[in-house]
Amino acid sequence: MSPATAATSTATTIRVPHFVRGRLISGEDTAYLSRDFGVPFVTPQLRLDELFAPRTEPGPAFDVPVADIIDYLVEAGSRLTLAKNPYLQESLEMTLRVSALPRRIIENTYKRPGQFLTREALEYRIERTFGGADVLDGWVEHTDPGGRRSRVRAFPPRLVHMLAGNSPSAAMTSIADAALVKAVNVFKMPSADPFTTVAVLRTMADVDPDHPVLRSMSAVYWRGGDATVEGVLYRSQYFDKLVAWGGGDAIANAAKYVGPGFQLIAFDPKxxxxxxxxxxxxxxxxxxxxxxxxxxxxxxxxxxxxxxxxxxxxxxxxxxxxxxxxxxxxxxxxxxxxxxxxxxxxxxxxxxxxxxxxxxxxxxxxxxxxxxxxxxxxxxxxxxxxxxxxxxxxxxxxxxxxxxxxxxxxxxxxxxxxxxxxxxxxxxxxxxxxxxxxxLGSALTGSIGNPHDAMYPLHRFVNWVVDDDA
Missing domain, CATH: 3.40.309.10 (Aldehyde Dehydrogenase; Chain A, domain 2)
Structure with missing residues (x-):
């Protein structure tokens, strides 16, 4: 489906497609309103059982080398140029209808991820967070002072992401983070921007539609707080952690689902x-x-x-x-x-x-x-x-x-x-x-690879597993 046909179904209602494990899904089954202006939009039917594979199956990217993932992200990043990318162009026009930000600022946000999606930047983040890719790619052996040997791996997690809605660039960086840790991911798109995430995933599909990273990702929308959805997804049977960006009410709602085996990584209001x-x-x-x-x-x-x-x-x-x-x-x-x-x-x-x-x-x-x-x-x-x-x-x-x-x-x-x-x-x-x-004056800028909200996010995303000979 071309961006032109995906844009709108009527002059007033926006069609928002989903992206499920490598496939673009279109439909007009469920109606919603955007956060700031109450603009109507429609989405396909949400089929929860299609968003993830059972825990008995490893995630598609679990054993893909980090170097290969970085190659994929760099190539996709090189195509995330607004002037040449029809998906971003479509996303921009739809975002303008639901965002309080003017065109000029939204256009500028689409330019920001370029500095984070370079090979040098991605490799530097891995080095700063994990000391290298070895612990992500396999089991790294250690010997303690008593001579006892063990092997440790930063094992790929299963994550649900509540994405932030105040900047389109957040979707791009969240996808990159999820890819680097080889996670199985469901991205809950925000009503203030239910467009950019799918635009990025469609760009990645143009690079390689069958790449394991892409088959590890789903981007869908539901109304935040909908217990019929969250009561199913926010369970340790399916996912390990909820990565939540949002306001106080959204974070408080997410915290209700925390329990043994299901953790909350909250980027709460600051x-x-x-x-x-x-x-x-x-x-x-x-x-x-x-x-x-x-x-x-x-x-x-x-x-x-x-x-x-x-x-x-x-x-x-x-x-x-x-x-x-x-x-x-x-x-x-x-x-x-x-x-x-x-x-x-x-x-x-x-x-x-x-x-x-x-x-x-x-x-x-x-x-x-x-x-x-x-x-x-x-x-x-x-x-x-x-x-x-x-x-x-x-x-x-x-x-x-x-x-x-x-x-x-x-x-x-x-x-x-x-x-x-x-x-x-x-x-x-x-x-x-x-x-x-x-x-002063540099709040929005920052050095790559540093902590965010008092933590190294990628370090928190993974599951640290030990194979201990002791």
């Missing part, structure tokens, strides 16, 4: 922040730089991302901090690679919360309007509402290390300015529960 030192006020140039970098971090995907800062602690007096707030508010309203100068307007709960603090001046002060260009709220301590839609909360602090008091185990990324002061605060932040410390 809140990021920034910490700005007194050096920002050394000159007008440095202040402008700090405001620009802070705005860049706060507006990632219009603040619909875990790495997007929502709270900023600034080391300085009130007059200094207010100067920073004014500049920050201006810079929030700027188009960036992954942000809109004018984004969706703040919802009612944000407007109500901000209106409430306006009456608490001078302890509280507000910059900006409800026009989607950004809001800044300065307060003596973090506000008691969750800043969204380019709403940033600025808190003055006497010393940079005081910011650690406002971090928790739910704080993912902290951007620091100036960069040389990261060493001054990183231990305090880590003690509070922070998982990542970066230079």
């Amino acid at each position: 809140v990021s922040m920034s910490v700005i030192g007194r050096e920002a006020f050394a000159s007008e140039l440095s202040l402008a730089e700090a405001a620009e970098l802070a705005a860049a971090d706060a507006t990632v995907f219009n603040q619909d991302a875990c790495v997007a800062a929502r709270h900023i602690c600034v080391e300085g007096g009130i007059e200094q901090v207010d100067r920073f707030c004014a500049l920050l508010c201006e810079r929030l309203g700027v188009d960036r690679e992954f942000a809109s100068g004018t984004g969706p307007k703040p919802p009612g709960e944000i407007r109500e919360a901000v209106d409430g603090v306006r009456f608490l001046a001078p302890d509280y002060r507000v910059w900006g309007a409800y026009d989607g260009r950004g809001l800044v709220v300065r307060s003596p301590e973090p506000v008691d509402f969750h800043p969204t839609h380019k709403t940033v909360n600025v808190v003055p602090v006497t010393a940079m290390t005081d910011a650690a008091a406002y971090a928790t185990v739910a704080t993912q990324t902290v951007g620091v300015y100036p960069a040389h002061r990261k060493a001054e605060v990183r231990d305090r932040l880590a003690t509070a529960g922070v998982q990542r410390v970066v230079k």
